[in-house]
Every structure is written in C-alpha cells, then in structure tokens.
Amino acid sequence: MTTCPNCGVELNENANFCSLCGEPLLHHQSGNAEWIQSRKVVQEKKLRSEYQRLTRFQKRMIFWEISGLILLSGSLITFLIDLIGNESITWSKYPVTVSLALLINITLLTFWHKKSSRWLSLSFLTSSLLIILLDIYGGGTGWGMHLGIPLLLAAYITLFGLILMVRRARQKGLNIVAYSLITVGLLSVCTDGIISLYVVHRLHFNWSPIVLIATVMIAGLLLYMHYRMKKVTDLKRFFHI
Amino acid sequence: MKKDSGNTTPESKPFWFSLDNAAKIFPAIITKEVTSVFRLSVVLKQPVKMDVLHKAVLQTEERFPYYLVQLKQGFFWYYLEQLPRHIPITADERPYCRQFRKGELLLRILVRKNCVSLEGSHVLTDGSGAFAFLRTILLFYLQALGLSFPEGELPHTLGEVVSAEEYEDAYKRYFKDDIPPMVKRSKAFHLPFPLNSKPRFRQSTVILSMSQMKQAAKEKGVSITIYLVAVYLHTLQEIHNNLGGLSRLKKCRRLRVQVPINLRKIFPSKTMRNFSLFVMPEIDLRLGQYSFDEIIKTVYHQMQLESDEKLINKNIARNVSGEKNRVVRGIPLFLKSLILRMKYYSLGTSQYSGVITNLGKVDLPDETLEFADHLVVIPPPPNKMLKLNCGVIGFGDKLVLSFGNITRSNEFEERFLLFLTTQHISVEPETKTDQP
Structure with missing residues (x-):
C-alpha cells in the first residue's frame, strides 16, 4: 500500500496516480520529505490562485x-x-x-x-x-427625432426581446441562432418601415419582407432541429398531480 | 405502494418517484447558501483504502437503487427520476454541504485521509435514511478488510428484490383523514448576530465524553436529547439577557428549539426516504427567568407531550392534507414554489430560534469500534433568520456536537460549551488531522 501525499488516502502499491485527487505518485521519491513538501506548496498555490480568481x-x-x-x-x-x-x-x-x-x-x-x-x-x-x-x-x-430615435427604439426593443428569449432558454444551442435570425428579420421590417415613413411619408415595405421570410424559414428549421433532438418527456411524469 | 402515487419500481427502468411530503418544500427554498444538504462523516482510525471504498460504494449502490435519482421539474410538482450514474467519490477539499446542481445525483461521497463523508440532499432522504446508506458502505468496507459481522448485521442482503416500503412516502401510509389542522404558533426569538460574508457557512465540531454526558443527563433524570435541548434554550436565554435594552425590547421573548423526531421509532416504517417530524419545546421569557432545572423540567414534559402518537398524527395530517388538496395540487409549479417559499419563512423558520438534530447513539456493530473513531453529523446550512444549528451523533464513548453557523459570532458555541464544562462534561475540539 502507498499513501497519497496530497489527500492522505491509501492506494494500491502499483498505482501511478491517486484515484481520489489525481495527484501523480512517484514511488521512488515518495519517501523524500522535500519532494512531498514541494508538492504541498504547489497544491496550496493551486488552491490559492483558484481562490483569488476574480x-x-x-x-x-x-x-x-x-x-x-x-x-x-x-x-x-x-x-x-x-x-x-x-x-x-x-x-x-x-x-x-x-x-x-x-x-x-x-x-x-x-x-x-x-x-x-x-x-x-x-x-x-x-x-x-x-x-x-x-x-x-x-x-x-430633424433627422434625429424622425429617423434616428425610431430606428434606435426598434433596435432596442428587438434586442430586449432577444435577451429575454436567450435568458429563458434552458438548453442553449441552435435555438439561440434561430432567435437571433428572427430578431434580424424583425429589425429589417422595422428599419424598412421607418425609412419609408421618413422618406416618402407613408408606410411601405420594400425589401424587408423577403429578409423576414428567409430568416423565419431558416430559424424554423433550426428550432425544429434543436427541439427534435431533445428527449421527449414522459407526459405522465411531467404532469403528475 | 399505493397506486395513486403513480410511481414505478426501481426494477422497471427508467423509474421515477414523486417527492415525499417533507421533501416537497425543499426544491422551493434551495439556494447557493441554503442548500438543504447535510453531511454524515465517519472518521476511521486508519487512512481510507480507496480501492476497497470504491468497491464498497458500488455494492451499496446496488442495494439502494432508489437513491440513484436526480431532481426534475414537472408541471405541477418536482419529481425524482432515475439517473444511471455511480455516486461520485471525490477529494474533500471544497466547502461543506454544497448545493447539488441540476442533472446531478442527490448524494456524493467525499474522502480525506481517514475520513469518509456522505453528503445528501433533504429532497432525497433524511439523516436516518442517509445513515443507513453510510452504515452499509462502512460495513461492506470493513468486511472487505477481513472483518466479519454477526448474522443480520449487514441489514440488506444483495440480490433480493428491494421492498417497496423502502422507497414509499411513509407520510402517506400513516396519514389519517379528518384530523383537525394545527394552530399556528407565535413568532420566536432569533439570534441577533451579524452575518458572515459569502460563502457564509462555517462549521465547528467538538467531541464530548458519552459516559460523562449520560451521567449528567441521568442525574437530571432525562435523556441526552432533552438535556442538550435544555442547554440550547439556556444558552439562548443568556444571549437574550445580554442584549442591549432597546434590542431586547424589540426581540420576541419566546425561545423555541426545533427538534427533529425520527418517525421510524414511532411507526414501524422501513422507508429510506424522509420520515421525520419536529417537536418544538419552548420557554417564554415574559413569564420570567428560568433556571436550568426549570428548563429541563419544562422541556421534558413538552417533549413527552409532543411526541405523543396522536399529536404526531395531527402534524402529519396538517402536512399531508395540504398536498392532498385538489386545489393545491392543480396550482402550476412556479406559483406553488413561490407560495411554499413564503410559507416556509412565515410559518416555518419564524416560529423557532434554533435547531438541534440528535441522531442518537448510532446502531453499528461492536466490531466496528476497533476501526472507526467517531462520527459527525452536520445539519443543512441554516438560513438567514435561523443563523445557527447543531447536530449531535454518538458512537462508542464519543458524542460529537457540530455547530453550523453563518454569522461572525462564536458567542453561542462558546456559551453552550462553557455551560457543559460547568456541568463536569469535558469538551475537546476535533483535531485538525481527523477533521472531516
């Protein structure tokens, strides 16, 4: 039997590592008090730096x-x-x-x-x-009031929606990409609308519907892939009352 | 097992259980600081042999399949679902009683030098259930080292089908309908100490002599639990008396200690999940000061009265009827958790000033005395209102007291132990080398 110099448990004579803490066991040096001391210092340093991590x-x-x-x-x-x-x-x-x-x-x-x-x-x-x-x-x-701020508002609202969706997502993966794409689509519609209001003084969507349809289609595909992978929960278990 | 609980058995995989009645509150109140995780440690006389321990844990796991579960969130309730993993055995280097994360088993084993600790979540089981698990590990471990035990000492023989009674919700079995509900108690005194900075929880352990303790309790004609509860109340009284004028006026003057009772000793249940209730002996300082003997007397009578089977039935009825109520059952989980959390602080913690958990003198064969030195039980970290709690466990001639504290003050522990020394009970702190 040999003893781990770090955590003090007894291990198999021919073990190379401690099965508890992963410390390497160098048999020919294990009797060397100096070596044990240096390992302890290294270990303490590791702990201290972990503790001090910001x-x-x-x-x-x-x-x-x-x-x-x-x-x-x-x-x-x-x-x-x-x-x-x-x-x-x-x-x-x-x-x-x-x-x-x-x-x-x-x-x-x-x-x-x-x-x-x-x-x-x-x-x-x-x-x-x-x-x-x-x-x-x-x-x-006057562009600030009529063009800048409405665009800014649209950007902030869609961004806020995205942050909410990301925070609520329990499993993060392709669904985040999908949410971001939908956000881009919605923001495009808003931008298109606001610019048309500012330039021609009426609501006219020019290019944005194409962007929206494209992003929604891709996002739908991604969401399907994301949730299809998820284990189907046993309904009886989930809804037990 | 009753059919309506909807549980499957550990033989039919993957299995799942609904939480038992006592466990239902815990998922709602668990935080990083209030983890609802307790720890049981056994300190051996020799360094732990890792290979042997690994095998012992594997053998034990096989016998307790219903402990290999994780906590999952349903729509109406949380539930426990099988997680086909082995119980992790890791080095004991991190803070005690850490929270179990999502997707983890609700038990872990921590090892350091000559000490094996089992940390378990109250969602899964209570101290007695966890002790049965640790006891089995210890006996398998010692058996592998060549120790033989009398017939029947290893309580669970391998290979046999696990009895459904072991993983049932025993509260439901012993629940009686049409019993009137309990009356709400008044608020109790709480310790005035300032809190530690996070992580708050720290723990100190002292070892007392069991024979001296027994002698002291015998002189007063009471059990060790009643004696220690009386010391707890006496210490609380001293702290209350030493408060400044204004804060003394502000604080409640009822001192009440929560003492968990192992219901397996009252009802013949084999369950390995939660099956305990509380009694709450109190002294009311509005009626004047109490001498130690007076406290002992009142605690003795209150404990006798409250441990009465009929009164226990009333308590179970109160707890279980809430869960059986169709309206309560139909509330979605997120709302239920909110209500439970509020109720826990208003109806639960505000009613008592402290907790003392006594697992008593543990049931281990005499042969183990040669290999194990002492045991330690650390109750779950107390919440911000309670601030402090105490766990007691006895083995051989050693009675081990463990104080969990989240404040910056040691006044309570110091007064408590000082009082014991005045009663001729020697107190010795657990040495660093064999600390869990």
Missing part, C-alpha cells in the same frame, strides 16, 4: 475602469487640442459626446448587468440624447 463582477469593474480612463483622457485631449488649435470648440464636440455616451452605456452595463430592462431603458435614453445632439451639431435638420 469574479465576473470584478472583471467587469476592471474593464469599466480602463475604458473610463481611456475615454475620459481621450475626450480631454481632443477637447484641448481643438480649443488650442482653433481657439473655439469645433470638431471636438463629436468625439467628446460619443465618448460620454459610450462611457454611460459601459457604466450601466457594469453595474446593472442583470437588470436588463433597467440598463436597456437608460441606455436608450442616453443614445437618443446622443442622436439629438449629433443632429443639432449638424445643423438641426
């Missing part, structure tokens, strides 16, 4: 800090260059506004990662504001 939130925080630093310092630099070079604020308002909107969105995603309805609605508000500002900077033709 949580998802910590990782998001680091990403938030770095992106915040880059965006803020970048905005400041462009702003100063513009101010010194032109002695007024001209082109720098574009990158500064976009950076700020981006930073707000990253912040929302960092802290309210799980509350998707909250961060999506606030993110929609800031992005709308960005579009209106860009419209104003460009001379205020």
